[in-house]
Amino acid sequence: MLEIENVSKVFPGRRSLFGKSEPVVALDQVSLSVRKGGCFGLVGESGSGKTTLTRSILRLDVPTSGRILFEGQDLASLSPAALRHIRARIQIVFQDPYASLNPRMSVHDIVAEPLVIHRDVMGLDNRQRTDRAVELLALVGLGAQHLHRYPHEFSGGQRQRIGIARALATNPDLILLDEPTSALDVSVQAQVLNLLIDLQDRLSLTYLFISHDLGVIRYVCDEIALIWRGKIVEKGQTAAVFDNPASEYARMLIAAMPEVRSAATRE
């Protein structure tokens, strides 16, 4: 469904007040392939380049070299109109549920916004958009009574549900999940993860799940890749990577995971 072929991204050195800094290689020959219907986990720590990769897939950044193919079409070769159509089919859920929702828009307007932007594809009138918004909220477990409230009235978990509802609005095929639960408490995280799993099964979605949390990735994803300083250092089936990490980095990362079970087995 999504093919990333040898993508590199180099940010030219920034000219600051007192001179020029070195160019930064954010992505270095990254290749990935996300299978239709699968959940692909991309693991990396801060500064590993995972954010640059998501921005490249969304065409918010343009890669320096390499190709990104969605269902065989090179995103770079698309006309603006065609790109807009693709945008409706690739959606994203962001990490921070507090910052990713416009504080001045009601839940209705937030969830219905993709429908307005893509009205040529979706073909819904006002009334139908509201119906669809209610339907979407129900899908993520929120009642219609929330429709005319504003983001600050919701808890972190509820906001993330609103963010998910927005991502689902245009019936996308691929959803990028950019650390969707890192800002949430564990008990809420579990709810949101289960919701995501449930939605994937019901709507046959494809996920690209980006996280720094190995535990979460292990729980949700069937395939994973580890990215370190812009390079993919390990790729494979989730179980295989956790049981037999091939790279030094993967071994170190897995060893460093703080695990609850270890207390019970420690003594």
Add this chain to the structure above:
Amino acid sequence: MNAQGSVPESARRYALRRALFRFSQSGLSLVGLALVVTLLMIAVFGPSLAPYPEHLGGAVNTAARFRPPSLAHPFGTNELGQDVFSLVLGGTRVSVLAGLAVVMLGTLIGTVVGAIAGYAGGWTDEILMRISDLKLTVPGLILAMAVAAALGPGILNMVIAIALSWWPGYARLVRGEVMAKKEELFVTAARAIGAGPGRILFRHILPNILTPVIVKMSLDMGFAILTVASLGFIGIGVKPPTPEWGSLLSVARGYMPDYWWTAIFPGLAIFTAVFGFNLLGDGLRDVFDPKARR
């Protein structure tokens, strides 16, 4: 989130109620509000409140020149025997109207320029901001004086002259805010779902920068009134006999120190008006600007 569970209330109403509560906690802000309301009332009804309305039209009474303050003339009379109290009341309208017009015009131009510069970035930003820098480097008052002197006296000309040096402040503010908001995650989210520039600017960015602009407008009102009075003082302002605080003070300067009341009361009027708007604006900023709030 705290409102959850209690009586359902729209978020806007709640935010407004909270703001009103905060505002009413500050005595100084309330004083400012009272001053501003009084000022606006006088601006509307001033001429009809004046005890000697004929003096506003230029009528003189040479028999009663330089009378000190008394019951008949609470602020005394001037060199033409005109009632200073009536003139001060009458001058309110010019000052408030001109101040308002300057701020509105400045905000309009500044917001458009700032929004375009901040959103477009790159060369557009560079050029627009250099132009606004230029305006900042030219001393505003001298610029206004030059323009006003060339255009000739009159309220409209004065407003144009001041507004020309006024907009860069708004342009800088709006540009900075737009640039900050542009980096917000919810704007990235809007771009990710395919929103175009117009939608992002008008639906996502501008509504979120309204508050600082309004706060600046209220703070600037006082300053605009001050500038209007300054031009009047220098002798470039409204045409006589229209009473204007700055020009009243300027004429009275020649009769110091013996006939001090002709200068003190117009001066106090300027001070009180500007002070009122500043108190109000400062209070609004406390309520709305989370940075200055603490």
Add this chain to the structure above:
Amino acid sequence: MLHFILRRLVLIVPVLFGLTALVFAIARLLPGDPVALAAGPNATPAEIAAYGKEFGLDRPLIVQYGAYLSGLMKGDFGVSIYTRRPVIEDLRAYLPATLELVFAAMFLAIAIGIPAGLAAAAWRDKWPDYLSRVVALGSISMPRFFLGLLLQLLFAMWLGWLPLGGRFPITEDPPALVTGFLTLDALIARDFTAFSIACQHLVMPAIAMSLSPLATIMRMMRASTLEVMQQDYVLTERALGLSSRLIMLKYVSRNAISATLTVIGLYFGWLLGGTVLVETIFDWPGLGLYATKAVVTQDFMPVIGVTLVIGTLFVFANFAVDLLYGVINPKVRTE
């Protein structure tokens, strides 16, 4: 660092160029007939035309601008159509007076504003804070020309402690010209009588000028101090037992001052342009008074000259602030 300074210096050139174009355009494109005004009310049209020709005002505007620019290169700011004096001579005479006034006002504003702002923040919501707020708002609301008038009325007319206006009486001997600042020149010449006279003349206009920057610096300092006090590192400093004195006077103030610095730079330029009113009131022989007279008579060469000088000083003041900011901020300095 050197690279940065050079880059900024190069960037100043187009700004100054734009400034000349802008001022020239404003002064010359606006309606009004300065020549007729200068030639006098009884001049015949032929006399007016001849007068205009003398100053080259009959040529196309672009040619006039070109001539003006090439004159500027040689330090020639043109000639006043009124007095026929070269503008540069007037500027040379009036600029030091204005600068002395602005520096004195700025000194007052910084010396009082920064500690007062720090104190207001330290005693937030206590009486020093309220007092500073009322004083600050009162100060920016006070028209400078009105305050000047009140000061004159009180100290010069009623009490008779200070001179009504002017910079230095003709009846006294001025100190030898070194810096152009009478106070400094008097000190250099060790002429304390002259110093005291200069100070007496300087104090009222300086106070009248300093009010609004004082208020702004104070409020800005308060706001940035409060913002710094909210930072995590201040909590850490408190949690590890540093005294509140040390935290406020050393750790908080340095961060707060660097944030206030930008305002100071902006205000310096603003003050230069804002001397007009105070100079008029106190009859202070500076650029403002000079410009006002020129504006009223539509004598545009002096107006352009003054604007250009003030604009240039403003640009350099901001440049100095940027530099200073770099020196204070270690992140900029060490990178």
Add this chain to the structure above:
Amino acid sequence: MASQTVPPLLDIRDLHLTMKSFDGEAHVLNGIDLTVNRGEIWGLVGETGCGKSLTGLSISRLVSTPPARYARGEIRFEGEDVLKLSESAMQRLRGRHIGMIFQDPTTNLNPSFRIGEQLVDVALAAGRHSPEILGLEARASSSARRMAARALAETMLDKVGIPNAAQRLDDYPHQFSGGMRQRVLIAMALIGRPALLVADEPTTALDVSVQAQVLRLLTGMVQEYAMGVLLITHNLGVVAETCSHVAVMYAGNIVERGPVASVLAAPAHPYTTALLAAIPTRGVKRGDLKGLAGTVPNLIQPPPGCRFAPRCALAGPDCRADVPPMIELGAGHGAACLRVASQTEAA
């Protein structure tokens, strides 16, 4: 004989804290009881807004009052109630007797000062009333103190594993990486040789790989100095790997506490059980995690009785009557839940 009368390092008793806001007064701490002895590393875990950070800040009395108000209770540090101390006495405790580390290493160092200067000032403050920290006599000159403080700063920097400590004293915070900055902050917190260390989410802002190193460093230092530690975190994994004891907080209450092994292996309180069931650990199948339904209660009008009752599957009318007492389960393990009581009685 003397050991019998030595009071615990930290003894928090029935601490109640309210916080005033526009919406009303929130009861954010609702009777906290917690005892920390030297050599113990206590993990204080809970979710956002449960009051764990306020508990930590209260120990050094860093919560501003108002808006906060200590309604009841005491915080005894080595037997003395810090809530009753004068500000200057409190200042003497801070840094010298109670050290603190906070979450974000990028914002907790002053960006305008060299780290050496910041370390030296902390050392000098600690050495003012205890010159032995600097290895000096009480009457040493101020320049001698400054030199000793600088030497101490270098030693500490070296101890926390910063290479070239002597040179790096003259660097500014932005010249260090996130992990290194947290090491500097640890050095700063420990330079006064405190007996108690309060660490509030010290590794949350760090990458997993760096987190492990910093935690190892921290535990090593704690053992070397025989300190007591209160480690505030939301991460039960960190608690499991670092702490000897754990206290679980929910909505202003400690609902369960005891030795880590016992609490995590056999959680007694339904909230602890739910928390553990929500963590994606090894071997949990896709879709098998248990989230916790409902939301955290409104602390302005908290539910009566057990604050967890509205979300608890086991709750009955008795749970909503009174705040449940801490029921001892042996070996220091206790849980504040009536259902635990009935279970133990039945057993």
